[in-house]
Amino acid sequence: MSRKVTRRKFMAGTAAGAALATLKFPTPAIAQAAPFKIGLLTIKTGPLAQGGIQMEQGIGLFLKHKNNTLSGRKIEFISADTGGNPAGAKTKTQELVERDKVNVILGPLAAFELLAITDYVRDNKTPLISLAAAEDVTQRKANPFIIRPSATSAQCCHVMGDYAAKELKYKRAMTISEDFAFGYEQMSGFQRVFEDNGGKVVKKLWPPLVTPDYTPYIAQIQNVDCVFNGFAGSNPVKFMRAYADLGVKAKIPLLAGWTAMDDALLRSLGDEAAGTISVAWYSADGKTESNQRFVADMQKDYGVLPGGYTAGMYIAGQCVEAGIQLAGSKADDRTAFAEALHKVSLTDTPRGPVKFDHFGNVIGDVFVRKCEMKAGKPVNTVIKTYPGVSQFWTYDEKAFLANPVYARDYPPAKNLEH
Amino acid sequence: MNLWLTLAVNSISLGGLLFLLSAGFSLIFGLMRIPNLLHGSFFMLGAYLGVSALNWHINFWVAALLSALAMTLIGGLIERFLLRRLAGQELAQVLLTLGLSFIVADVCLMIWTGDPWQPATPEHLRGAVQVGTLFFPIYRLVILAVAIVIAIGLWLMIDWTRLGAMIRAGVDDAPIARVVGIKVSQLFTLIFSLGAALAAFAGVMGAPYLSVYPGLDFEMLPLALIVVILGGTGSLLGALVGSFLIGFLYNFGQAMFPDLAYVILFLPMLLVLVLRPQGLFGRAMP
Numbered sequence: 001m002s003r004k005v006t007r008r009k010f011m012a013g014t015a016a017g018a019a020l021a022t023l024k025f026p027t028p029a030i031a032q033a034a035p036f037k038i039g040l041l042t043i044k045t046g047p048l049a050q051g052g053i054q055m056e057q058g059i060g061l062f063l064k065h066k067n068n069t070l071s072g073r074k075i076e077f078i079s080a081d082t083g084g085n086p087a088g089a090k091t092k093t094q095e096l097v098e099r100d101k102v103n104v105i106l107g108p109l110a111a112f113e114l115l116a117i118t119d120y121v122r123d124n125k126t127p128l129i130s131l132a133a134a135e136d137v138t139q140r141k142a143n144p145f146i147i148r149p150s151a152t153s154a155q156c157c158h159v160m161g162d163y164a165a166k167e168l169k170y171k172r173a174m175t176i177s178e179d180f181a182f183g184y185e186q187m188s189g190f191q192r193v194f195e196d197n198g199g200k201v202v203k204k205l206w207p208p209l210v211t212p213d214y215t216p217y218i219a220q221i222q223n224v225d226c227v228f229n230g231f232a233g234s235n236p237v238k239f240m241r242a243y244a245d246l247g248v249k250a251k252i253p254l255l256a257g258w259t260a261m262d263d264a265l266l267r268s269l270g271d272e273a274a275g276t277i278s279v280a281w282y283s284a285d286g287k288t289e290s291n292q293r294f295v296a297d298m299q300k301d302y303g304v305l306p307g308g309y310t311a312g313m314y315i316a317g318q319c320v321e322a323g324i325q326l327a328g329s330k331a332d333d334r335t336a337f338a339e340a341l342h343k344v345s346l347t348d349t350p351r352g353p354v355k356f357d358h359f360g361n362v363i364g365d366v367f368v369r370k371c372e373m374k375a376g377k378p379v380n381t382v383i384k385t386y387p388g389v390s391q392f393w394t395y396d397e398k399a400f401l402a403n404p405v406y407a408r409d410y411p412p413a414k415n416l417e418h
Numbered sequence: 419m420n421l422w423l424t425l426a427v428n429s430i431s432l433g434g435l436l437f438l439l440s441a442g443f444s445l446i447f448g449l450m451r452i453p454n455l456l457h458g459s460f461f462m463l464g465a466y467l468g469v470s471a472l473n474w475h476i477n478f479w480v481a482a483l484l485s486a487l488a489m490t491l492i493g494g495l496i497e498r499f500l501l502r503r504l505a506g507q508e509l510a511q512v513l514l515t516l517g518l519s520f521i522v523a524d525v526c527l528m529i530w531t532g533d534p535w536q537p538a539t540p541e542h543l544r545g546a547v548q549v550g551t552l553f554f555p556i557y558r559l560v561i562l563a564v565a566i567v568i569a570i571g572l573w574l575m576i577d578w579t580r581l582g583a584m585i586r587a588g589v590d591d592a593p594i595a596r597v598v599g600i601k602v603s604q605l606f607t608l609i610f611s612l613g614a615a616l617a618a619f620a621g622v623m624g625a626p627y628l629s630v631y632p633g634l635d636f637e638m639l640p641l642a643l644i645v646v647i648l649g650g651t652g653s654l655l656g657a658l659v660g661s662f663l664i665g666f667l668y669n670f671g672q673a674m675f676p677d678l679a680y681v682i683l684f685l686p687m688l689l690v691l692v693l694r695p696q697g698l699f700g701r702a703m704p
Contacts, residue, residue, distance in 0.1 A: 045527065047633030050631075207679075216670070216672040219421050234629065234633075238627075265534075268534045268536055
């Protein structure tokens, strides 16, 4: 008997297989033999490529640690470059879902990309693990197929508001961030908690996303106890240098959100970063066992200190592993797998314990860090840990969700001065 | 009061940097009749080359000159072997520069990764001038000084040398210049290389305070474009005045009307295009 499989036979075989699958025949043995497919939506070209490359390194290292096998399932990994725009994200998602038939998608990076595909993954029942921060994806427009192991935009900023008011005893603050949704959501979260604890936000500045020189904004900073910045991408590097060069740093302390002081950004920074206090959901100096292995191997394989994008994808990989285990024989059923992902609870991840609320958003530790110079290089050191922070902070979930989503003017800033 | 003074000084120093960027752009536009959409890429690539040189502990000024030299070569090659093949087809040339700019961006991303690079301000140029309670970084004043030196050098070359006379002839009327025996195509190569070199030099000068990162090319290109449209193509004086005008509009516009930052930058350009299409100091195209 010939063992040769002709193309025609092969096609017929796959068609039959597909037919079987759609008829939901009980075929666990075959399903187990097939690899579990993970699709990554990343950005490898253009201005956002920095974060995209870091994401790919994170999941790459995790799969290497696990020898490409998660909970006994062989992994097939497919990476897709969205180009950093919503249309590209949509096209690549369709390819991953319809052509590659992936079991789960990791990514995308940017909030506007996530917003472009959230309805699509819901309609096509494809589980997705995202790092993008858009609040409503796990709040007013929660999607049962999405979990987020990183943080909402405001999740860390609530903590900063609390720390600035209670521990640093600041009374008057100014905020500065890019003029887009991620900036609004961060600054509003800070403002709300800071003002609820007796502080006042007296000025809010919104430079455009593309701002070659921040001097015109920094020149307006005066008569406040602190400045909270929420810059992202390469903007914090420019901003902090100008802040120091113009002599403001010597007078007014700088506070930062997680993207503005991410550990991966430290290699682009020098003296100007020293003294900055930041909040982050991941810190490279975290003491968990998995983090120490993760940081050591990132140094070994790529020669870099990893930041949130890399750690986030490593954790996303851990969630997939735990999800496969929880779903057991149903892991190939997309809906069952999405449900399993929501139930994932991990104790040892690079960021510490991770579990999810019923909207799929992480409940995890948030770190307050201070940047110090060590051997001529800036290093973030954790000075306080807020354990088990929820996206709703200490507010009541129902009351929180009854309000509109954080925006440029919501909650209204009552204490602005001119 | 302090705010206005800081903004005024910063406007002037940003104007200096913009002049370094747009002088070459203006000459290329004037002579070759094409907006060189690679100009932002020259700025970025030059800055990256400078940063790499600085990482080998080369002196800052030497690094800036080396980068300018490298870009002279690259600019010359692009003009001689790519743009020249499309001589006379201006739309095709513009598209070629656009296409190349994407290629340069991806090559830079491969070589220098997506991380932002910000070289330290050179040791001897650190510190700030303090006037009352006001701080002003010395480095930005140095940029201004360099821009002035280069502006004078370019002016001497264009207005007082034989080469300058040929360039002016080429800008005014290339066909007639050819008829009287000026090798305009050689001028093209020369000016294109010079423009690339100036942009690269500006990139290195700007790196310590703008930093270098993917996307810098397309942040700088529109600035060069508005400077030149405002000032008039092919006119050094136009590029100079346009640069400082944009420097002031940028700083004061962003501080006073942050929501209208772009309107304030681009509205004057629209007005000039409608009311005086040749720009403030440009001559009407024949």
